[in-house]
Amino acid sequence: MTILSLLKFLRSLFWFLFPWLVLVAGAAILIPLDTTMPGVSYSGPLPPLSPKEQALQENLRRHVEELASRIGERNMHRVDALRAAARYVETQFRAAGLSVVSETYETNNEPVRNLVATIRGGIRPDEVIVVGAHYDSILGSPGANDNASGVAALLAIARSLAAEEARPRTIRFVAFVNEEPPYFKTGDMGSHIHASRAKSREENLIAMLSLETIGYYSEEPNSQFFPYHLGLFYPWTGNFIGFVANRNSTDLLFKSVAAFRQHARFPSEGLAAPAWITGVDWSDHWSFWEEGYAAVMVTDTAPYRYPHYHDREDTPDKVCFDCLARVTAGLINVVKVLSKQQLRSNHDTGIRGLNTESIHEMTQ
Numbered sequence: 001m002t003i004l005s006l007l008k009f010l011r012s013l014f015w016f017l018f019p020w021l022v023l024v025a026g027a028a029i030l031i032p033l034d035t036t037m038p039g040v041s042y043s044g045p046l047p048p049l050s051p052k053e054q055a056l057q058e059n060l061r062r063h064v065e066e067l068a069s070r071i072g073e074r075n076m077h078r079v080d081a082l083r084a085a086a087r088y089v090e091t092q093f094r095a096a097g098l099s100v101v102s103e104t105y106e107t108n109n110e111p112v113r114n115l116v117a118t119i120r121g122g123i124r125p126d127e128v129i130v131v132g133a134h135y136d137s138i139l140g141s142p143g144a145n146d147n148a149s150g151v152a153a154l155l156a157i158a159r160s161l162a163a164e165e166a167r168p169r170t171i172r173f174v175a176f177v178n179e180e181p182p183y184f185k186t187g188d189m190g191s192h193i194h195a196s197r198a199k200s201r202e203e204n205l206i207a208m209l210s211l212e213t214i215g216y217y218s219e220e221p222n223s224q225f226f227p228y229h230l231g232l233f234y235p236w237t238g239n240f241i242g243f244v245a246n247r248n249s250t251d252l253l254f255k256s257v258a259a260f261r262q263h264a265r266f267p268s269e270g271l272a273a274p275a276w277i278t279g280v281d282w283s284d285h286w287s288f289w290e291e292g293y294a295a296v297m298v299t300d301t302a303p304y305r306y307p308h309y310h311d312r313e314d315t316p317d318k319v320c321f322d323c324l325a326r327v328t329a330g331l332i333n334v335v336k337v338l339s340k341q342q343l344r345s346n347h348d349t350g351i352r353g354l355n356t357e358s359i360h361e362m363t364q
Contacts, residue, residue: 034272039261057325063152068144134179149215167339191284208295212283215319240267259337264330
């Protein structure tokens with residue numbers, strides 16, 4: 001190829017790519033994102049699990065195998081399995097020493113229920129932290145990662161904190177029914193029922209964490225994908241846990257990420273973005289956003305990483321229980337931090353207001 005031919009080729013390539021470059025640049029400018037998080041994400045080889053984390057790993061495995069293998073697909077097409085999953089969650093909450101309230105309503109003329117277990121706060125009991133995960137699976141899938149992994153972590157966090165002294169704030173653990181389509185973003189969605197009832201009672205829910213599909217990780221290059229231009233800001237290896245919020249939940253997002261990074265030796269990323277970006281509102285946190293509550297989704301990013309998302313191969317052997325144990329241990333500390341630290345108003349929040357000292361303070 002001559003120099004002239006090469007120059008012509010490069011010019012043609014530039015004009016071919018130019019519209020896409022303009023589109024990406026425009027999106028980067030116009031879409032309001034917070035991608036810079038407090039603290040530093042862990043990097044490097046993962047250390048061996050501690051004895052406590054090893055025990056946690058086995059408990060998580062037991063929960064996932066019970067829900068996704070023994071019970072299996074659980075939804076309104078398999079109501080008996082859905083009820084069996086609810087009974088299992090209820091039994092595990094009670095085994096942790098927690099009382100359980102059934103939040104019952106009807107879907108398709110069938111009674112369904114959320115399971116609610118509470119650790120009442122000792123100083124500010126009217127300020128409530130909600131930790132939730134949905135226990136149903138989509139039609140045709142046993143739902144090991146989506147979302148037995150989230151339920152397993154929910155149960156483990158509840159057991160760990162129930163064994164300690166009461167925290168200043170109330171911590172409410174909720175296993176939601178009917179998160180999956182066709183009920184997603186409808187009045188029959190379990191989290192919608194819970195959030196709307198809380199709003200009608202004027203409950204002071206100051207934070208909500210939605211544990212959604214948190215068990216799949218990969219060290220393979222290009223194992224992680226993103227919508228729009230988000231790949232400009234995040235790694236393309238799917239070995240991290242993600243924290244996702246809307247713009248009104250940035251303070252909760254920053255505090256959650258800071259606490260996780262302070263206590264967990266596992267990679268993490270955070271994002272505050274408009275809800276219309278594909279995937280940002282794809283779980284139970286959406287219901288709380290609708291009622292004006294601050295909420296964050298904790299996720300392995302589901303379809304942007306997991307090759308068995310919403311299919312029959314979403315089985316327990318696909319879950320990285322070593323990783324899930326590390327993430328769950330980190331989340332236990334996140335909930336501890338949120339249960340005692342001051343959360344600012346959703347207005348006037350931003351990373352610029354968080355210096356090194358304030359980050360350290362919020363994680364103690």
